[in-house]
Structures are given as structure tokens and as C-alpha cells.
Amino acid sequence: SLGVSNAELVARSMVPIISVFATVFSPMGKxxxxxxKKVLRFFGLKAVDDGRVSEEELRxxxxxxxxxxxxxxxxxMMVEGVLxxxxxxxxxxxxxxxxxEALEKNATLMDLxxxxxxxxxxRIPIYDESIDKIVGVTIxxxxxxxxADPVSLRTCTVAEVMEPTYFVPESMVVQRVLEEMRRRRLHMAIVVDEYGGTAGVVTLEDILEEVVGEIYDEGDDMEEITDEDNIxxxxxxxxxxxxxxxxxDVCLALNMTLETPDxxxxxxxxxxxxxxxxxxPAVGDCLLVSDYAFTVADADERRILLVYAELIDNLTSDPDKPFIRTRYTKENDQEDNPRSRNGNGRGLSDRFSWNRSDDPPNRRGDSAQESDELQDGVLPS
Incomplete structure (x- = not known):
């Protein structure tokens, strides 16, 4: 626009006009x-005369x-990250x-x-008997x-060279953690849960990445970097x-809406x-969440390691899709489990196994046909 392309010229020309209006309307404004202020005082409220820009206004x-x-x-994005x-x-x-990655305090420098x-x-945390009892950090x-002293590497323990560490609760805000780490001149802090156990570790790099994005070292392998992308x-x-x-982040990337408590x-x-x-879930298990089918690709006995998410519409429109799934085995009764239903009545956590040789289900949305499909074990529309 004219104002943006000639900002200084337009601003100079508008100053006299704005000055006249400011003088004329000043009594009304006061x-x-x-x-x-009188009305606020009548209701017991204090008027705040603050000309500072709020966070919402800055955004x-x-x-x-x-x-x-x-x-x-x-x-x-950097400014928003700071905010x-x-x-x-x-x-x-x-x-x-x-x-x-942590070491027991009696480990040798060679282990380190x-x-x-x-x-x-x-930096490697050092613990005493259990990782829930971290006693220091080695650099x-x-x-x-x-x-130059191989003997010392094999005889000295990490406890002899470790530095004191700093503990923060997992509920602490990142800004305060950053301030404390700068004041204490530390690059790593140990995060503890409400019971005092170790919840994780946080570094200055973790905090900086919240502002500038992922930071990769010059020695990082690009294939490993690709594998470490979470989404x-x-x-x-x-x-x-x-x-x-x-x-x-998953909800934002997939444009998926979940209940706020979730x-x-x-x-x-x-x-x-x-x-x-x-x-x-075991490898191969699928769950329907909102408009997506989530298939577990890798997992162990404690957690899911890798999962594929695909729009349900994709699964039923193209039989050649590599992740086509059409049959399922329902394990939770939706009527007895209100949490497994979303606003339009579709189950949020219907689990189903799949067979790529099956034909994709009809998606006409007909209630009678949907009932027949359920009896046949075919994924409903």
C-alpha cells in the first residue's frame, strides 16, 4: 500500500492533521x-493507567x-518463541x-x-545406586x-571429577529455569517429579531450540537427523x-482437534x-482418533516408539495406498465408555486389525449398511 511503501513521507504529512484532531478532542478524552475513574472507584476497582504494550498486543x-x-x-517465530x-x-x-544417558558414581573415566x-x-549425569538419586554431572x-594417562582413565572414578548439579521441578516455567541456569552458570539441570524422582534433564540447548528451532552440531549425521524428526x-x-x-505439535501438524483436557x-x-x-498397543494395532487412523509401527513393553497416522478418507478412497486398512476388531463398547466417543458419535479409540487384501469399505454413511458392516467386521464409514 501507499502508506507501507512510503511510510516516512506519509507519516510526516499526517502529523499536522493528527495534531489538530488531538488538540480538539483532548478535553473530551480527559x-x-x-x-x-470515578465509575471504577464507585465499584471499588482501581484504575490502571498503564501505557505498556501487553503480551497479546505484542503478538x-x-x-x-x-x-x-x-x-x-x-x-x-523467534519472537513468539521468546514470548x-x-x-x-x-x-x-x-x-x-x-x-x-547416565553413569553410576563408581564408574571409571574409561566408562565415561x-x-x-x-x-x-x-555432559553426563552421575547417580548413586539409582538414576532417581543423581549426585552430579561430568563434563x-x-x-x-x-x-595422556591411560592408568588414571582406568582407576579414577567419575565421582572424582563430577560437578554439582541443579534440580528443578517439572512444573517450573522455562523462563525461570533459563534465568537460574544463567545465574548459576550451568548448562544442564536435572528435572524432578513431585516425588523427588528424576523426570528428565534439560539443557540450555533445549531451551534455545524453543526460540530458534532445532540446532544440529557439525558432527551430526544427516540420516540420524532425519530419523530423529518427531513429525x-x-x-x-x-x-x-x-x-x-x-x-x-501433532494436533497442529495434523490439523486435528482434541478435547482440551486430553x-x-x-x-x-x-x-x-x-x-x-x-x-x-502392540505393533500393528490401530486406533481411530478424530479423522485419523493411527497404526503402531514400533513399540516395546513400556511405550510406543513409532506410529503412522493417516486420514481415514485416504484409507477408503484408494485401495493401493500402502497403509490401507479395512477390518477391525472392536474391544471397547462405546456405550459403556463415553470417553471413546467424539462429538459426531464416531469412536475415538476403536481398535482394528487390517488385511491389505480386503476391499475398501463403502462410505455411503447409511445407518443400516453401517450396522451390516459392523457385523461383518468391516471398518464403518
Missing amino acids: SASWLT LIVMGARQSGGIEQEEA DLQDTRVSEVMKPRVEV LHVVNSTHYS AKDLLSYA MMVGEGSFQLRGIADLE VRDFGTISGFLCDQAGEI
Whole structure:
């Protein structure tokens, strides 16, 4: 527009006009402000005369600047990431307990060297008997002092070189964690749950990635980086999800709407799907959630590791789709389990097995036919 392309010229020309209007309407503005304060005081409320820009207003400014081309998409995301730090809990950004690489305090420096070489981590937590009792953190660069002394590597324990650590509750907001880590000059903190057990670890890099996105080291293998992407689109309406993928991020990527308590109660797609199934699903199990069919591709006895999500419409429109599924075995009665129904009556957690040789079901939506399909074990429309 003319104002955007010639902002300074237009602003200079509008100053006299705005000045005249400000002078004319100033008495009216002051009168309205005085009356407002009187009314608020009458109801026992205190008038706040604060000219500062609120967080909501700042977000609107950033959104407007991004849409008008005033700032780049990446810059807008960084600003929004900074604003989100005060609302994000450390449990949302930490590395969970099951992925933490740690050593027992009696382990030798040679053991530490092997762990550092295999993980490429610069800091390794040290525990006493149990990982729930972390007593310190070792820094990889400290091994350089023993590089020329193989005997010390085999005789010295990690307890002799470890540094004190810092503990934070998993409910603590990321902004406060960042402030404390900067003040204490630490790069890693141990996240504990409400019972004092280890919930995970958080690093400065984890927090920084909330602002600038994923950060990869120069030594990272690109194939490993691709494998570590939590959410990947593998086709139109088809996604590959790691079990640790954030549930809220999954909902955004899949344009899927869930009840607010579900998103708040579960941090990962693995936890949510396990809750919907009522157990830990096995490889090959499928669950219907909203408009998607989630198929477990990899899992162990404790959690889902990898899952494929595909639009149900895709499964019934193209019989050549690689993830076509048409038969199911219902294990939960929807009438006895209100949680397994969404707004339009379709089960949220219908489990079914699949056979690629089956013909795709008819999706006419006819109630009588749907009843027949249920009796035949065919996925209803």
C-alpha cells in the first residue's frame, strides 16, 4: 500500500492533521478518562493507567508485521518463541528420563569416555545406586586432562571429577529455569517429579531450540537427523510420528482437534494413544482418533516408539495406498465408555486389525449398511 511503501513521507504529512484532531478532542478524552475513574472507584476497582504494550498486543503486532512483510517468518517465530518461554513448563522441553544417558558414581573415566564417544554428549549425569538419586554431572572436556594417562582413565572414578548439579521441578516455567541456569552458570539441570524422582534433564540447548528451532552440531549425521524428526509428512494426509512427539505439535501438524483436557493431560502422542487403547498397543494395532487412523509401527513393553497416522478418507478412497486398512476388531463398547466417543458419535479409540487384501469399505454413511458392516467386521464409514 501507499502508506507501507512510503511510510516516512506519509507519516510526516499526517502529523499536522493528527495534531489538530488531538488538540480538539483532548478535553473530551480527559473528561471520559475522569468519568471512567470515578465509575471504577464507585465499584471499588482501581484504575490502571498503564501505557505498556501487553503480551497479546505484542503478538498481534508481530503477526501484523509478518503478514505485511515487515519481518520474516523465522523472525516472527523467534519472537513468539521468546514470548512462549514464560508459559512453557520445563517438562515440555526436557529430555525424558528413559532417554537420559547416565553413569553410576563408581564408574571409571574409561566408562565415561565410552559413553561420550557413543552419544557425543558433552555432559553426563552421575547417580548413586539409582538414576532417581543423581549426585552430579561430568563434563566431557575434563577427560582431556587424563588423555595422556591411560592408568588414571582406568582407576579414577567419575565421582572424582563430577560437578554439582541443579534440580528443578517439572512444573517450573522455562523462563525461570533459563534465568537460574544463567545465574548459576550451568548448562544442564536435572528435572524432578513431585516425588523427588528424576523426570528428565534439560539443557540450555533445549531451551534455545524453543526460540530458534532445532540446532544440529557439525558432527551430526544427516540420516540420524532425519530419523530423529518427531513429525514427518510422508504423503498427502499421511504422517510418521515418533512416540515422544509432543501431542500439541501433532494436533497442529495434523490439523486435528482434541478435547482440551486430553492435550493437557498427555505430553506425547505415545501417552495419549496408550490411554485411548487402555493398554500399551502392540505393533500393528490401530486406533481411530478424530479423522485419523493411527497404526503402531514400533513399540516395546513400556511405550510406543513409532506410529503412522493417516486420514481415514485416504484409507477408503484408494485401495493401493500402502497403509490401507479395512477390518477391525472392536474391544471397547462405546456405550459403556463415553470417553471413546467424539462429538459426531464416531469412536475415538476403536481398535482394528487390517488385511491389505480386503476391499475398501463403502462410505455411503447409511445407518443400516453401517450396522451390516459392523457385523461383518468391516471398518464403518
